[in-house]
Amino acid sequence: MTKETWLNRAIRLIEADYNRSSDTHLIRVPLPHCRGIELYLKDESSHPTGSLKHRLARSLFLYGLCNGWIGEGTTLIEASSGSTAVSEAYFAKLLDLPFIAVVPASTAEAKLEQIRFYGGQIHPVEDPGMVYAESERLAAETGGHYLDQFTYAERATDWRGNNNIAQSIFSQMSEEDHPDPAWIVCGAGTGGTSATLGRYIRYQRRPTRLCVADPAGSVFHRYYADRAVETVEGGCQSRIEGIGRARVEPSFEPGVIDRMIAVHDADSLGAMFALSKTLGRKVGGSTGTNLFACLQLIEEMASAGQSGSIVSLLCDDGARYASTYYSEEWLAEWGGDWRPAYNRMLEILE
Numbered sequence: 001m002t003k004e005t006w007l008n009r010a011i012r013l014i015e016a017d018y019n020r021s022s023d024t025h026l027i028r029v030p031l032p033h034c035r036g037i038e039l040y041l042k043d044e045s046s047h048p049t050g051s052l053k054h055r056l057a058r059s060l061f062l063y064g065l066c067n068g069w070i071g072e073g074t075t076l077i078e079a080s081s082g083s084t085a086v087s088e089a090y091f092a093k094l095l096d097l098p099f100i101a102v103v104p105a106s107t108a109e110a111k112l113e114q115i116r117f118y119g120g121q122i123h124p125v126e127d128p129g130m131v132y133a134e135s136e137r138l139a140a141e142t143g144g145h146y147l148d149q150f151t152y153a154e155r156a157t158d159w160r161g162n163n164n165i166a167q168s169i170f171s172q173m174s175e176e177d178h179p180d181p182a183w184i185v186c187g188a189g190t191g192g193t194s195a196t197l198g199r200y201i202r203y204q205r206r207p208t209r210l211c212v213a214d215p216a217g218s219v220f221h222r223y224y225a226d227r228a229v230e231t232v233e234g235g236c237q238s239r240i241e242g243i244g245r246a247r248v249e250p251s252f253e254p255g256v257i258d259r260m261i262a263v264h265d266a267d268s269l270g271a272m273f274a275l276s277k278t279l280g281r282k283v284g285g286s287t288g289t290n291l292f293a294c295l296q297l298i299e300e301m302a303s304a305g306q307s308g309s310i311v312s313l314l315c316d317d318g319a320r321y322a323s324t325y326y327s328e329e330w331l332a333e334w335g336g337d338w339r340p341a342y343n344r345m346l347e348i349l350e
Contacts, residue, residue, distance in 0.1 A: 006072040010065055010095050014058060017094060021048060026172040027314065029278070031348060036307030037298055038178060041291075041314040042169055045283070049087040049114070051316035053242075055165060056157070056192055057087035060147050061095075063156035070097070075144030077102060079131035081189070081241045082111030083316055084149050089120030098144075102135045104128040108241060110320040129235055129246055153192025154251035159199040166200035169311055182301065182308035185211045185293050187243035187286050187315070188220045191252030198256025209258040213293035215268070218244030220252060221260040239265050239324075239334060240285040242315065261293040265334075268292055269325060270341025272318070278349045282318025285325050290315070295345060 001009075024046045029039040047054035064070040075098045078088050085101035092099035099120040103112070104127075112122050125134050132150070139146035157164055166184075173179045184201070186193050198210045214221040215238035222229040236246040265285075272288025290312040297310055324330045331338075 001072065003071060007065060010070075011062065013094055014061055014065075014091065017048075017091075018058065023168055023172075026169070026311075027279075029275075029349065031298065032350070033348060034298055034302050037301055038176065038309040039294060039298065040173070040176075040181075040309060040311045041287075042165065042172075042311065043314045044165075045314055045317040047087075049090045049118075050320070051083040051087065051242075051284075052165075052193065052313060053084040053316075054087045054090075056084060056149060056153055056190070057091055059156040059158075060088070060149060060152060061091045063152060064145060064147060069145045070095075073097070075100065075139075075142040076147055077135045077138045077142070077144055078147045078149060079103075079135040080149065081128075082107045082115070082320075083242050084189075085120065086111055086114045086118070088147060089115045089118035092120065093118045100138055100142075100144075102131045102138065104131065108321055109323050111241075114320075127235075149192070150190050150245075150249040150251060152251070153190035153249075154195035154253060157192060157196050159196045160203055164196050164200065165193065165313075166197045169197075170200075170204070170206070173309070173311065176309060178307070178309035180206055180309075181208045181311045182306070183209050183211050183294075183297050183310045185213055185290050185297070185310060185312040187289050187313075188212050188214055188218075188252060189243045189245070189286075191220070191249050193313075194257060195251060195253040198253065202256065210256065211259045211261060211293060211297065212257050213243075213261050213263050213289045215240050215244035215289060216262045216264045218262075219246060219248055220244065221262045223248045223252070224254045224257065224260045227254075240268050240289055241321075241324075242284070243286045243289060261296055263289045263292045266336040266338045267341040269336065270338035270343075271295065271345045272325065273338060274342045274345035274349060276318060277346070282321075282326060283314055284316040284318055284321055286315045287313070291345065292341060295348060298348060
């Protein structure tokens with residue numbers, strides 16, 4: 001098979017996979033005590049690999065293919081807290097390429113099992129801050145390609161449209177009572193999703209504002225407030241997987257963000273448990289982070305007598321966290337008190 005033939009086939013396989021996938025649902029979450037305010041969650045857990053990161057992985061693969069970085073037999077390496085690597089392992093299997101996930105040793109076992117299910121190898125590191133250097137080392141050692149989601153997330157996705165997550169949200173909101181959300185709320189891991197949303201909002205000249213929810217131990221909200229703060233000494237002290245970083249990632253674009261809200265882990269987990277009870281299904285911790293930020297915005301809008309809609313993301317399914325957030329043993333070891341946030345959320349949701 002010639003290089004061109006392989007490349008054309010690889011791109012066709014990824015595009016065919018996309019064509020077989022329907023758009024993710026936009027769930028309306030009732031707010032019985034907040035008249036005139038509507039909350040929606042974009043359910044990204046319904047992707048084939050179960051999370052928001054499926055979109056990113058598809059974009060990174062197409063970006064690498066079209067730039068000539070990925071070819072037949074290329075070993076692919078990624079630094080990830082789990083979900084991105086799951087999705088990338090899926091696409092690597094689709095193209096019959098070897099894949100190595102460099103992950104923190106604390107990554108939830110269910111995520112590691114999914115990576116292995118798609119044929120990926122696990123390369124754990126004790127220090128989460130070492131995932132970057134170790135990924136670069138493995139790429140050099142194998143002659144492979146480091147996908148590097150943290151650098152390429154914001155440029156691999158077409159933020160002008162092409163059915164990206166922003167275009168999908170506004171399309172699905174078009175017949176709602178408040179089709180232009182007052183706020184869209186998301187988290188930041190690479191910064192790619194917030195960059196796509198913020199750019200699209202501005203490009204389409206929408207009145208919507210973008211709020212990024214960030215773990216309290218992360219650097220992103222600190223950097224947003226003071227551009228001189230680029231790292232967190234001692235690392236990102238958060239147990240919420242997939243969002244929050246110890247260093248400012250290249251894909252994080254603060255200029256497209258209108259507001260950031262720092263959320264403590266206990267509040268994220270309390271909101272996660274409350275939403276899981278309301279929906280009758282388990283959601284992940286980063287969804288709880290988003291939801292707790294939404295709670296603050298809802299309370300502010302209600303206090304000011306404002307009406308409007310808020311859209312956020314249901315990032316992944318809670319089944320991935322059976323051994324962590326949904327484990328009594330893990331919660332006891334963690335020691336945080338999630339119940340106040342849980343009760344506060346239920347006052348809004350029930």
